[in-house]
Amino acid sequence: MDELESLIEQQQYNEAYAVIKQKLESTPENTELLQKLGLVLYYLGDLTQAEDYLIKCFEIQGSLENLYNVIVVKHELKKHEEVIYLAGEYLAIDPNNVSALDILGNSYCAKDDYPNALKAYEKAYRVNQHEALGEKIQYAKEKIAEIIKQQEKVRLLGWSDDFYKLSMFGAKNRKGRELSFPFLFKDQVIEYKLMEIFVKYGYKVMSQVSVLDIGCGDGRFLRQLIDWGAEPDRLAGVDINKDIIALAQKLSAPGINYEVAHADQLPYEDKSFDIILMIGVMQHIMEKSLRRRIADELLRVLKDDGILICYNINENAETKFQHKQLRESTKGITEKELKKIFVSCNVDHENILLSDSIIFRNVPVQWGSLFDRALSSVAESHDYGIAVITKVV
Ligand SMILES: C[S@@+](CC[C@H](N)C(=O)[O-])C[C@H]1O[C@@H](n2cnc3c(N)ncnc32)[C@H](O)[C@@H]1O
Numbered sequence: 001m002d003e004l005e006s007l008i009e010q011q012q013y014n015e016a017y018a019v020i021k022q023k024l025e026s027t028p029e030n031t032e033l034l035q036k037l038g039l040v041l042y043y044l045g046d047l048t049q050a051e052d053y054l055i056k057c058f059e060i061q062g063s064l065e066n067l068y069n070v071i072v073v074k075h076e077l078k079k080h081e082e083v084i085y086l087a088g089e090y091l092a093i094d095p096n097n098v099s100a101l102d103i104l105g106n107s108y109c110a111k112d113d114y115p116n117a118l119k120a121y122e123k124a125y126r127v128n129q130h131e132a133l134g135e136k137i138q139y140a141k142e143k144i145a146e147i148i149k150q151q152e153k154v155r156l157l158g159w160s161d162d163f164y165k166l167s168m169f170g171a172k173n174r175k176g177r178e179l180s181f182p183f184l185f186k187d188q189v190i191e192y193k194l195m196e197i198f199v200k201y202g203y204k205v206m207s208q209v210s211v212l213d214i215g216c217g218d219g220r221f222l223r224q225l226i227d228w229g230a231e232p233d234r235l236a237g238v239d240i241n242k243d244i245i246a247l248a249q250k251l252s253a254p255g256i257n258y259e260v261a262h263a264d265q266l267p268y269e270d271k272s273f274d275i276i277l278m279i280g281v282m283q284h285i286m287e288k289s290l291r292r293r294i295a296d297e298l299l300r301v302l303k304d305d306g307i308l309i310c311y312n313i314n315e316n317a318e319t320k321f322q323h324k325q326l327r328e329s330t331k332g333i334t335e336k337e338l339k340k341i342f343v344s345c346n347v348d349h350e351n352i353l354l355s356d357s358i359i360f361r362n363v364p365v366q367w368g369s370l371f372d373r374a375l376s377s378v379a380e381s382h383d384y385g386i387a388v389i390t391k392v393v
Pocket residue numbers: 156159160161163164214215216217218219220238239240241244261262263264278279280281284
């Protein structure tokens with residue numbers, strides 16, 4: 001081992017630096033020396049100078065090793081855009097290089113591009129099943145799930161604003177409108193079904209029952225329960241939309257516990273409710289993983305002998321909407337999917353008839369009174385399903 005190598009070996013970097021500088025005076029393009037100088041500067045913490053020398057070294061001798069050194073120092077300098085580009089060049093020649101894939105993944109992570117980071121880590125893991133790579137794969141997957149959840153929440157809030165406008169439209173119309181058959185028909189089908197289910201499952205004295213309405217909208221079903229004898233202070237309603245919760249509070253008798261909350265993070269203790277209603281909500285949650293998390297959260301707050309009533313459009317219905325926004329923010333649910341989401345539960349599913357779908361399919365709400373008039377075209381549809389979900393304990 002020559003003097004220089006032994007200095008580096010003994011981590012005497014300042015001394016090594018002086019020796020290299022002196023040698024470079026006579027041979028300034030010696031790539032071996034330039035590479036060592038870059039390395040020594042790197043260890044001394046002078047990353048900017050290290051980068052300069054390593055780039056120079058690579059320019060004189062464009063080997064993969066020299067390119068890799070440039071990538072490493074640029075990564076340390078957090079020049080992630082450049083790392084991604086250069087690692088791409090490197091991997092075009094040596095596609096299975098684990099270290100380059102790892103650095104590439106790290107730079108993607110630093111730029112919050114987790115899907116690409118995951119690809120890089122997974123490729124590296126296929127070559128070398130190193131534990132640290134496994135952990136990075138897990139980390140990228142969790143980040144992706146987090147982002148999807150966040151995006152889904154933003155989308156849902158946007159959609160729920162539209163639903164709020166629709167409710168306001170309903171509220172405005174409610175003032176001057178005479179009761180009409182279609183409205184009775186539409187609401188009463190669900191009401192009749194709810195009552196049928198309550199009786200079937202033994203909830204005959206409503207005053208003793210605690211109920212949570214998920215995505216309660218303007219609270220219409222909770223008010224209906226009060227008419228059937230429920231105690232307001234045993235009722236709760238949550239919705240992600242604060243405006244609609246304010247409307248529900250305005251329209252309802254005091255006592256009902258209304259909260260602005262997301263269905264996957266409920267502000268209630270475990271096993272708090274006898275009955276949970278979820279009417280026309282799951283169908284607007286497009287992300288499967290979020291549907292599952294919501295299901296878990298609902299089961300958490302449901303009593304062991306409680307029932308969860310889930311009402312949705314069926315699988316094939318969403319394609320039938322002419323209303324673009326409804327089509328894009330609705331995904332029907334089959335009995336099979338409900339069984340998958342509500343793991344280890346009994347799912348008692350039934351198709352029901354409603355006029356709703358025909359109306360929404362044909363008349364945009366912006367048509368105002370025409371929209372209202374369209375409600376009188378009573379039509380039948382098998383597009384909806386109501387399921388009673390119970391725990392198997
Ligand atoms: C089609 S509306 C149904 C409202 C009410 N259940 C009814 O039938 O009148 C859907 C409601 O669910 C709410 N919502 C959507 N996603 C939600 C979520 N993840 N958690 C809580 N509420 C949600 C919306 O803001 C909207 O008020």
